[in-house]
Amino acid sequence: MSIELKHVNYVYSQGTAFQHTALQDVSLKIQDHEFVALVGHTGCGKSTLVQHLNGLLKPTSGQVLINGEDIHGEHTNRKALRQRVGLVFQYPEYQLFEESVEKDIAFGPKNMGLPEDEIHRRVIAAMEMVHLDPARLAAVNPFELSGGQMRRVAIAGILAMQPEILVMDEPAAGLDPQGRDAILGIIRDLHQTGTTIIMVSHAMDDIADLATRIVVMNHGQIAMDGTPREVFCRADVMREAGLEITEAARLAGTLRERGLPVPEDIYTQEEIRDAILRLWKEKVHAQ
Amino acid sequence: MLNNITLGQYYPVDSLVHRLDPRIKIVLTIVTLVAVFLVGTLAGYALILAFCLLVARLSNVPVRMLLKGIKPLRFILILTFFLNLFFTSGTELVHVGFVIITREGLRQAIHFSLRLVFLVMTTSLMTLTTSPIQLSDGMEMLFSPLKVIHFPAHELAMMMSIALRFIPTLMEETDKIMKAQKARGADFESGNLIQRAKSMIPLLVPLFVSAFRRAGDLALAMESRCYHGGEHRTRLRVLRITRMDYLACVAVAVLLALVILESRFIPKGLIL
Numbered sequence: 294m295s296i297e298l299k300h301v302n303y304v305y306s307q308g309t310a311f312q313h314t315a316l317q318d319v320s321l322k323i324q325d326h327e328f329v330a331l332v333g334h335t336g337c338g339k340s341t342l343v344q345h346l347n348g349l350l351k352p353t354s355g356q357v358l359i360n361g362e363d364i365h366g367e368h369t370n371r372k373a374l375r376q377r378v379g380l381v382f383q384y385p386e387y388q389l390f391e392e393s394v395e396k397d398i399a400f401g402p403k404n405m406g407l408p409e410d411e412i413h414r415r416v417i418a419a420m421e422m423v424h425l426d427p428a429r430l431a432a433v434n435p436f437e438l439s440g441g442q443m444r445r446v447a448i449a450g451i452l453a454m455q456p457e458i459l460v461m462d463e464p465a466a467g468l469d470p471q472g473r474d475a476i477l478g479i480i481r482d483l484h485q486t487g488t489t490i491i492m493v494s495h496a497m498d499d500i501a502d503l504a505t506r507i508v509v510m511n512h513g514q515i516a517m518d519g520t521p522r523e524v525f526c527r528a529d530v531m532r533e534a535g536l537e538i539t540e541a542a543r544l545a546g547t548l549r550e551r552g553l554p555v556p557e558d559i560y561t562q563e564e565i566r567d568a569i570l571r572l573w574k575e576k577v578h579a580q
Numbered sequence: 581m582l583n584n585i586t587l588g589q590y591y592p593v594d595s596l597v598h599r600l601d602p603r604i605k606i607v608l609t610i611v612t613l614v615a616v617f618l619v620g621t622l623a624g625y626a627l628i629l630a631f632c633l634l635v636a637r638l639s640n641v642p643v644r645m646l647l648k649g650i651k652p653l654r655f656i657l658i659l660t661f662f663l664n665l666f667f668t669s670g671t672e673l674v675h676v677g678f679v680i681i682t683r684e685g686l687r688q689a690i691h692f693s694l695r696l697v698f699l700v701m702t703t704s705l706m707t708l709t710t711s712p713i714q715l716s717d718g719m720e721m722l723f724s725p726l727k728v729i730h731f732p733a734h735e736l737a738m739m740m741s742i743a744l745r746f747i748p749t750l751m752e753e754t755d756k757i758m759k760a761q762k763a764r765g766a767d768f769e770s771g772n773l774i775q776r777a778k779s780m781i782p783l784l785v786p787l788f789v790s791a792f793r794r795a796g797d798l799a800l801a802m803e804s805r806c807y808h809g810g811e812h813r814t815r816l817r818v819l820r821i822t823r824m825d826y827l828a829c830v831a832v833a834v835l836l837a838l839v840i841l842e843s844r845f846i847p848k849g850l851i852l
Binding site for chain 1: 591642644645756757759760761762763764765766767781782784785786789790
């Protein structure tokens with residue numbers, strides 16, 4: 294299932310004093326099994342873009358195509374579409390409302406009109422996917438859980454609909470390091486089991502570990518689109534977009550400035566470690 | 581759906597009207613409302629309309645914004661119009677079957693609906709051009725003489741400004757939660773009344789939870805900054821009356837005078 298945006302423009306509150314162009318001629322095609330990270334400075338249009346992917350926002354002009362079909366076409370069933378493109382909003386724990394974890398996760402599948410036993414099966418599977426123990430937590434009131442657990446319940450609520458594409462807006466924002474690692478681990482597992490992932494994030498080091506492709510946004514436009522290696526080597530473009538590069542890439546840059554022969558395309562911690570060790574060995578040999 | 585409520589929504593542009601003293605604006609709005617109720621004939625409403633359009637023009641607020649404020653009232657307007665039209669006794673104009681339309685009914689129907697329209701229009705003009713903070717500052721100052729009889733002017737103004745401040749936040753929150761639930765396949769638009777009411781639960785529960793959370797946070801933040809009510813508080817923005825304020829007063833006084841003249845001297849019934 295591919296998502297394609299064709300020359301999408303989006304203007305908020307058109308024709309008033311609040312008018313604000315959020316997206317400007319955005320074209321983007323995302324294929325099956327990709328892990329796309331969407332990065333950009335606050336207010337660059339990431340969240341707006343994300344809401345176009347399942348038809349929550351309608352482009353002011355341009356098209357959003359899923360498998361070649363315009364999602365705002367007359368005959369498109371947008372409700373069915375939203376089950377195939379799961380969208381996890383920022384701070385999704387604020388959308389919880391049911392009296393038990395199980396009921397809350399079941400909300401999505403129920404809206405899909407699935408039979409009871411299938412709903413139950415999916416709830417259990419979704420809870421296991423996000424490492425929540427169904428036996429212990431299914432009957433608990435979600436408002437009694439910790440922040441990280443609540444977030445996992447909310448994510449399970451989307452996973453229970455078994456989307457083919459999972460779009461997440463800052464899934465790890467505001468969590469403690471353990472909670473963050475747990476969420477990122479879950480996302481990695483999902484990608485490995487075949488779900489296409491589109492993730493908005495600010496944490497470059499997380500992205501460097503996970504994403505297969507990075508889309509950089511700036512002022513509502515796509516500033517850069519490429520593999521992590523391509524993107525993190527362009528510190529200039531990243532800086533212009535108000536973004537950092539990974540710590541490893543920064544360190545490599547500093548070493549190069551000092552005149553050390555460190556390769557240009559380093560961005561992971563393993564690579565910088567190997568490069569430094571190599572330099573070290575050469576120095577020892579020379580002595 | 582959630583973007584069409586203008587009451588209490590500030591339209592942030594700079595203009596002569598925006599810069600008027602909020603106290604003056606509040607008083608002038610009340611005077612204009614009185615004028616609306618004094619109107620005797622359609623000519624008077626034309627006068628008020630002209631005044632509203634003039635103020636809108638001076639304030640750089642598009643007339644469309646004003647009309648948007650009236651839109652949610654349409655059912656009340658229609659109801660008012662027809663109730664008055666059909667159920668007022670007097671001299672008959674039309675009599676078809678059991679439907680009787682009287683001269684007085686027609687008059688009242690037109691008057692009451694126009695009054696409603698102008699009520700909303702004038703107050704919208706004020707709220708569109710006055711930021712919530714200015715508005716509550718103005719209210720506080722206007723009510724402060726009543727502090728002598730222990731009227732909680734400051735507390736009321738604070739509550740009002742907080743309430744107004746949170747309207748857009750809550751709207752945004754509602755929009756966000758609605759979208760989040762739609763992403764989970766929720767349907768807020770179709771179904772009968774009961775189904776629709778039920779479908780509001782996934783929206784209302786998170787909204788209340790977050791409203792209480794926000795209220796708690798705000799109270800804590802205010803306390804930790806030593807907020808303790810109105811006594812001895814100085815203010816950052818000291819309100820001053822300028823020449824423009826006097827001019828605005830004169831303009832509204834002229835309007836009021838014209839309306840009074842109109843209601844006295846144009847014979848009623850001539851133009852309704």
